[in-house]
Amino acid sequence: MHIRTFRANSLQDALEQIRSQMGADASVLHTRQVRDGLMGWLGRTYVEVTAGLKDGEGNEIGAGQGGSDSPQLGDDHGCPASRFNVVSQGSDSLQPSLQTQASFEENLPAPLRSYFDELLSQGVLRAVAERWIMGTVSFAASLGETSGDSLGSSIPWLEHLQRSVGRELRIGSPIRTQPGDRRIVALVGPTGVGKTTTVAKLAAGFRLEARRRVGLLTIDTFRIAAVQQLRAYADIMDLPMEVVEKPEQMRPALGRLGDVDLVLIDTAGRSPTSDARIEQLVELLRSAQPDETHLVLSGTSSVASIEQTIRGFAPVRPTSAIVTKLDETPHLAGVLSAIVATETNSGIALSYTTDGQQVPDDIAIADASALLSRLLPPRMQLSQAEAA
Ligand SMILES: Nc1nc2c(ncn2[C@@H]2O[C@H](COP(=O)(O)OP(=O)(O)O)[C@@H](O)[C@H]2O)c(=O)[nH]1
Ligand SMILES: [Mg+2]
The missing domain is CATH 3.40.50.300 (P-loop containing nucleotide triphosphate hydrolases)
Known part of the structure; x- marks a missing residue:
């Protein structure tokens, strides 16, 4: 397995890098926001996406020899990022001097941005909303849905958001009774x-x-x-x-x-x-x-x-x-x-x-799917249908 970590200004950018660098078979393992600068203050925000590729898959370029003699790149998610082949592709546009400080939501494709805003306005904790949106992007990426226009308007974002939330939802069992067993x-x-x-x-x-x-x-x-x-x-x-x-x-x-x-x-x-x-x-x-x-x-x-x-x-x-x-x-x-x-x-x-x-x-x-189908207000579900 090859694992590489990409940093970019926006999720969309990072995912496009992964597509072009690692091919369509790469799957997103982890996404997070990183800030550089003194203790996270006054720093710039990047999106860091770690992607992996199974041996023998994809068209990975420039990631060393890969294969089983690579120094344990694939077996430890807890590794510091420097152990991975951290690359900043898209070079110039990512030079710190040219960057403006971007918040999480500014980097989102427009449809996702509106869902994110809606989640916040519903009182969803920012950390939870960010996690759900990151998961949404991961689903899109794992399906190879990163090309197209910058708005990603052909991507079924709402469906992915529902999956992202669904992954965290736990459905317990209903009450089970048995005659004679109180x-x-x-x-x-x-x-x-x-x-x-x-x-x-x-x-x-x-x-x-x-x-x-x-x-x-x-x-x-x-x-x-x-x-x-x-x-x-x-x-x-x-x-x-x-x-x-x-x-x-x-x-x-x-x-x-x-x-x-x-x-x-x-x-x-x-x-x-x-x-x-x-x-x-x-x-x-x-x-x-x-x-x-x-x-x-x-x-x-x-x-x-x-x-x-x-x-x-x-x-x-x-x-x-x-x-x-x-x-x-x-x-x-x-x-x-x-x-x-x-x-x-x-x-x-x-x-x-x-x-x-x-x-x-x-x-x-x-019922998870019934609950997820009512995740957002009807008007947002409509705008998704219209976009499709
Ligand atoms: N609309 C609606 N009202 C409900 C539902 N479940 C309970 N209620 C109403 O909520 C009120 C309080 O219900 P109650 O069972 O006395 O609540 P308790 O104080 O937790 O025992 C009552 O007017 C119920 O009819 C529901 O699923 N939908
Ligand atoms: Mg009561």
Whole structure:
């Protein structure tokens, strides 16, 4: 394998260099932004793209002898760039003295620039947006889509962006029940996101469609209305229901539910910033030892608040997340950016989505392609279709 690192003013330039230097079979291994200058200040920004070529492929020019006797060029992504054959092609245009300081977005082809701007305006963290866009360019490059006009208007950028995001999206498994093997599942999350409604949808789905025996349990006892809300569903569906206020009541309550196949636990909304409340929740849940804990997030929340919720509920150790109110969420860039890994979050897998108030219909098992098809607002999806 031959690996070379290219630096250029723009991604497009770097990719064109790779095409011409290494041929169409080269694949992009890594892209990053680099700044020279004192500690990154006052420096110029370059795009650095590392590309690789398998032995016997492509038309690599001027990269030494290559082959297996080259000094381990191919086996270590952690090598400092100087170990690779760093080249600055396109020479003159790249001379530092001639360069203007270019920000990440200034280097992007126009369609990608508009997607990048849109991501930022949706509240997507800049680092995440840059990563997604870099991934988008990598997909285009790996398909050899670097030629054509400088706008790259023939390239299906949106499709590549969806793939780039999709690569980071984790889809968790839905609840699996087996008759005779009681599964305990808790829903947690802030107030008003749709926990109780989702418990009712799941209960109805498992009871009516999968014909499982379902029991309900609530630890949301702060408000009488909250208990009554769940009780109403339990009554309609003729399901056993227990109310638990203290940890020591949990085991007896679970015992009274008997040998159901699925216990769904509804919880009170907790402010993710209230450590004491979260601690109480942890304690109550510990007494139930749930097999799964789904963190319920509303699609209508801001990116910042979803991130805060994920951080705040970390002590509860959610196994996956449910995104509600997709019917009120025009596009999902913000939500998806908040559930993928960032510097402060390790990311969370999606189990279900809900898209309306109707019990039991408005719930679905999380589906990556359905989510990605709604990544950006409709007008941007249209402009992509028009460009094609
Ligand atoms: N539009 C829409 N509303 C929903 C959805 N899920 C729940 N809701 C509504 O959100 C409000 C709060 O729901 P609730 O289940 O009580 O939230 P909780 O406080 O988390 O238990 C109610 O008016 C629900 O009907 C959904 O998927 N879409
Ligand atoms: Mg509730």
